[in-house]
Amino acid sequence: MRQPPRYQLIADRRAVIDRRALAERLAALPDKDLQAEAGKALREALDAGRAEISRRLALEPGRGRVIAASYCFLADQIVRLAYDLVTTRIHPRPASSSCRLSVAGLGGTGRGEMAPFSDLDLMFLVPERGSPWCGQAVEALLYILWDLKLKVGQSVRTPGQMIVAAKEDITVRTALLEARWIWGDEELHDGAMRRFQTEVVAGTAREYVAAKLGERDARHERMGDSRYVVEPNVKDGKGGLRDLHTLYWIGKYVFGVEQPAELVDRGLFNAAEFRRFERAERFFWSVRCHLHLIAGRAEERLGFEMQRQIAEAMRYSDRPGKSAVERFMQFYFLNAKAVGDLTGLFLAQLDEQMGAKGRRFALPTFTRKPRHLNGFALDRGRLSIPKDGWFADDPVRLIELFALAARERLEIHPKAMRAATRDARLVDGTRDDPKANALFLDVLTARDRPDLALRWMNDAGVFGRFVPDFGRVVAQMQFDMYHHYTVDEHSIRAIGLLSRIERGELADDHPLSTALFKQIASRRLLYVAVLLHDIAKGRGGDHSELGAEIALELCPRLGLDEAETETVAWLVRYHLLLSNTAFRRDVTDPKTVEDFIRTVQSPERLRLLLILTVVDIRAVGPTTWNDWKRQLLRTLFDAAEERLRLGHKQRGRQEQVAARQQALVDALPWKKSAIRAHARRLPDSYWLAEPPEWQLANALQVAAAEAHIGEAEPSVTAQPDPLSGMTRVTVFAPDRAGLFYRIAAALSRAGASIVDARIHTTRDGMALDNLLVSDGRGRPYEDGRLRKRLANAVDTALTAEAEPPAAPMADISVREQAFAVAPRVLVSDKASSRTTVVEVNARDRQGLLARLAHTIHTAGHELHSAHIATYGERAVDVFYLTSASGRKLTADEGSALREALLAVARAPG
Template sequence: MTAPVADAGSTAGSAARPAAQETGDQALAIRNALAAVSAGLAQRFDSDPDADIDRLLQARTGAVDTQVRAAWASCLPVDAPLALFAVGGYGRGELFPQSDIDLLVLAESDAQLAHGEALAAFVALLWDAGLPVGHAVRSAAQCTQAAADITVLTAMLEARPLIATVEDMHALQVATAPNQVWPAREFFGAKREELRLRHARYEDTADNLEPNLKEGPGGLRDVQTLRWMALRIVGTGDLESLVAIGQFGADELATLERERRALSRLRFGLHLVAGKREERLRFDYQKLLAERLGHVDNADTLAVEQMMQGFYRSAALVLRIGERLLQRFEEQIEGETAPVVIDHAFELRRDYLAARDPQWPRDAYDVFSLFAVWAGHDAVRGLHSQTARALAESLSRVPAFQQAEPALRERFIALLRGPHPVHALERMARLGVLGRWIPAFAKVSGRMQFDLFHVFTVDQHTLAVLRNLARFASGIVDERFSIAHEVWPRLRKPELLLLAGLFHDIAKGRGGDHSELGAEDARIFCSTIGLSRADTALVEWLVRQHLLMSVTAQKQDIADPEVIHRFAGKVNDREHLDHLYLLTCADIAGTSPKLWNAWKDRLLADLYTATRLALRRGLEHPVAGIERASETRDAARAMLATLGFGDDDVDQLFERMPEIGFQRSRPDQIAWQAASLRGVATGETRVRARAVGEHAGALEVFVHCQDRDGLFAAIVATLDRLGLAIQQARVLDGPNAMIFDSFEVVPIDPRCPPGIDEVEQRLAAVLDGPLDRIKPTRRTQPRHLRHFRIAAQVGFDTLDDGRTMLSLVCTDRPGLLADVTQAIRSEGLRVHDARIATFGERAEDVFQLTSTQPDGRDGALDETQQEALRDALLACLEGDR
């Protein structure tokens, strides 16, 4: 390894470089000594769950100090006019197993020139010993210049002398003093903006699947930032000093220090497990770290979920306390202004909401009143730090809803019916009030699910669902949800939908069906706080059935009148349908930013529209297939007429199309496909694609060509090669052995979706050539999928129409659908319909298949064919790719 050179070195030096052999021996000695220390610290970490993490960090820092000083002594003369400081985390005395060793050599220019070679030898020795050294050589004046970069200044603020005199220490302090560079006001503003941008990089939440312990919101960097600000503004990085001057509460300090130690313990263990400098709690390490920390799986919660819940709760508290201290720093810099009175209880101080009564809150009613006033003044900057602290100290006064007085229950209902109710619920959750009021919510706070489908903790997902509902309520049209803005105004009592959203996942992690358990929680809550039986029943039903619409839309053929009739029978009336549609949209979109797409939007909108029509007709009058086909035919004819098609042209085009298509397709699809066939000779291939909604890259693809073996597998493989993921496929047989296949697709990588022309040309070229040469693309499995293995499940059901339904549940991976269709093709089977659903790492796909019967007609698979296909699929899914 080449040792880095100092940023101000020389070509000559007065100190002789140690002989190569001596240097090598000393480097080996340093390496061995530190390895022994590291092994001992790791053993202490593993053997004692209660070991003081600060002592471990200090012990490692002390061991490194010893070796760095020894290396300095072997390379530099005792009387050299040079000073050595530890800076950054090393200067702070927090050396984790894989932390960098940041050093500053303070020396004037002539000393730098005189000892440049010796300094290079010193740094090289440390690198040879395996220490990840970062260093700078600067004079006092150069320190001032370099400190113009606030990151450099921040590192020097925590300088700790290793080899230095009192004069050296004073010189460095003077060089970086506020009157030289970055006065307190500018430093605070820059650091606060730096914190904001850093949080934004992590989507302003610590509740990610693979959070960053150091840089993420609520991580160790947040604690360090508070110390840096204290150093610049107050003159001390010791937060205990802030307690003495009234800037910080003793309870706040105790909480912050407790959570810092918890985060530090996680980071120490992560470095041990990773064996390298790693700050992200990646899936690669989560299970290993949970085991190393002593967590054990239980009936309801995996060990890794227990560990992660601890992290999320620590991060939330760091964020909460950090907000208060930042505000106090701001007050100290800018000073107080005259308050603006809101009412007898509250006022604005520098646009922060504050309680006027020094003894506030006197009871829980006062607490709920705070959130009501806050909702009515939604533009305020936030909660004043003194009021926030008083609230934190009085959380024990907030009873659970079952023990609350009627007046307090009515106050909560009024919050839901008042302005900005979702903002009120979010603030109550963030500040710990909602968990006191609804104890079941406290249990899911910070609770993760170890999968790739739920990218947020349960409480953060719940709040995301509520925010989506607030968007629907705003009246602003969101192009991602095509009809939500039309449905919301029809709600009789919107607060009931908010309660359903609040409770829909509240029973996660208890074992059993969370929908059933959550419905019981919702029933008890609603009846206790005084809702009517009818309103309580609606909320209970929504929680129990919150997955019904999603499952129906994604796993069943909603173009089948029988499917619509069964779903309408479960929904039963328009009110339940309206609420369930909005809750389903909000739930799916709140599960993962990548989960909602144009296909799901249209699928749910189509199911909603078809069900509304069925309810209007009456459940005793289900829509017959022939009647639906006639309606679709007439509507498509009208659309084609606007495009200049005459009745005779339309009749000829419709005769070329499969009759079942008029029952299974929407009028706009029929019109589009018919128009695509204009001028196409019998037997000629035609491929068309069109954009779906406003989502970039989402397409509907129509394929019309001569039927032959392997056709479906070739189309799937080509779409996969184009970077398109199939969400739904419908395969229909038309007259003259022509197929009418349609595919709903979304880009695998939304940043570079293929264009419509490219899709049409590539597919057409493939279909006009030999299909045997089209094979699935081989891709490397993404890192994150390796940690989530789902045992493949293959099931078969024989349908009334003589087809066999194949149900497949397995671990998702790139090219999965292409491989599955190849396995189906290898068994000589035909695909007639496909429903593709992916939930994080879990793929749940459904296919309708037939095989050629002895009489030449298509029919259901017999047991021998089912077993052969099962074996082929398992070999495909479990084989080494």
């Protein structure tokens, strides 16, 4: 039997399965009930083998490659035994040239590595189609394997069919590239493989490489196109096992290597790089095997609920400022980063060796002709070094390499990247060098794609050594459901977005930020602030405060003056202020604006803070930014900017209200008297808070309701809202105690989640409430029938005589149980001049808002405004309240309400 080299790593293989002893047991079975009894014996052996391998993994949780080889070895022996049983006793093979059968492993089975629940990929080779014996033998063999509950991926082919399939399908070609004879007719297998090499592989290296890289890019796109997504796919994600396999496949196809170690002999890796390859492979196989066993199935996504369990199984422990799961995931992302580094080096070397000028398989290429290279070399259009000791002679060149690449828009040659990675430690001595710091600032503030150069610098390990505080957050995950990327990737993405805003590329998405960028006094301080805004995460304290302290130390080193340093530190300290205020507070309340500008103090800070907030939110993940957040931020910005510019909190407010009312006059074909009457019914806060599109829709709904009904009865609509990407539910009804609770309870029972709520009361006692809702998956209600059902549910709740019972809260999903969310309720009578502001922080789940509203209603308080924000698994719901008499809550009332709301937030569901 041709055994993969990894089988030699398996200690005491007979303890996994003793094929000879089992073969003797099978041979001794009588013909009666042979297949059933043989199946029973094979099942016992398979179960015992799996139990032994699991035991070994528990004892040595980091030996993933050996475990993967052990599972494949076990499968091989089962296939061999089943083959022998079929061909000698169930369907004995006739002495005929057409009665030949070979069994080969493909894919992972061919490589000799399988996870606990991986498919068993087999190819049955037959000399020609139509042999009855071959068909009977394959069918009997498959039935045995299926009865063992093995998931078999199989194909039956003649050599000719195999060749045709390989030429037509790159996936089949790759599978055959790793085909390994397991048992049966060895000569038939070898002949087919020789044909495969001469008729398919020969002369098609460039076609294959291009196809595999295109396949890889498409796979990355499906998986999120980043190796730093917080729930990565161990097998197919960027930086995962499949990327390592791709390197091996290309090396095998182009150079004929038989095992990964031969990639060193071919010059595609040096010895140190191959050690990184092996470390990453061992780690990922360990994670994948643990993942399969814990899930009890073929699971490849490393979900939050699995991360804690695998961290424990692999014996990670808590450290100050970092939990065991965060340490485990940081090591995961460091290995994913290593795979990305190795991929870049491998493809660049491959490109070099394949030698077609102008053809690139590796890093993105800049095309501009360079100006001054300061002694650096240019090798086929890529920035390189003139000699091996170039960085050792002057370590500042380690920073200059990336500064030149950014300035001249040049790709870095793999020779230079290798040398930079090897010599990265030399940059430690340059941290206080003014030239090195100036060059680093050049990279950070480059006019074109600074994120690309920074990512290269990060890949080489130079970034984290030159800025040690940044090095501490490299590959550091943020263990929550809100952030999609590691801290370093999030920061680099934010810098890339900032650069795109500066260049005007995102003017359609962010017109205000694009315009404001042209007004700021110092662009470099904004780039530094974006770099540093999350740099203190994972230190166990308030990362904003700790980050500001880091900024005060680092900015002077980078060459920023005293005023710039102070502003950067302020931006880092308050980088969440704008979003927290806009998303959690009533921005039409003058007190909200007053408190906000008391901290901001200057128009320049306000401009900088808005741009920083925009790129921070967008860099969190692909779906975190929407027009609704834009509207909230813009409303607060405009109010604060007006206050800072004009210097009086009331000036301009009436003008804004009048402008909104005039816009409605222009949009409606009503008599002026009718519009004036409608405008007088609604408070100023309504005209300031709601978007013009909503005000128009509200006016039409109110008019239709009153014309149709003629008396005070509820009118409920549910319509798509392009502004937020959600569904807007509008309620126009007589105001009454507990009205909001009835609405929230009805929506909760209908399966809707409230994203935001705007509550208004007309001067003649009618409620006009606008709520944004989504379905259970966080999506809008696209189906008009579902929207109608939603509106009917609310209407029924409003017209019912009996008050609906307290809405049940959904159970916490298994996935969300991975997170600890400490409930917190804050009661403030200073955040608003007219109301008491209550903020509830709790685990987000269906029915939470309805229960909170019920608690407020039961306490006898009046709700004036509700603001709902969700950050992954955490909900932050803010309520503006008064007592039934219309006054702020007393201290006793506030304390009692706090305890009642805490009880809801703590409820297990």
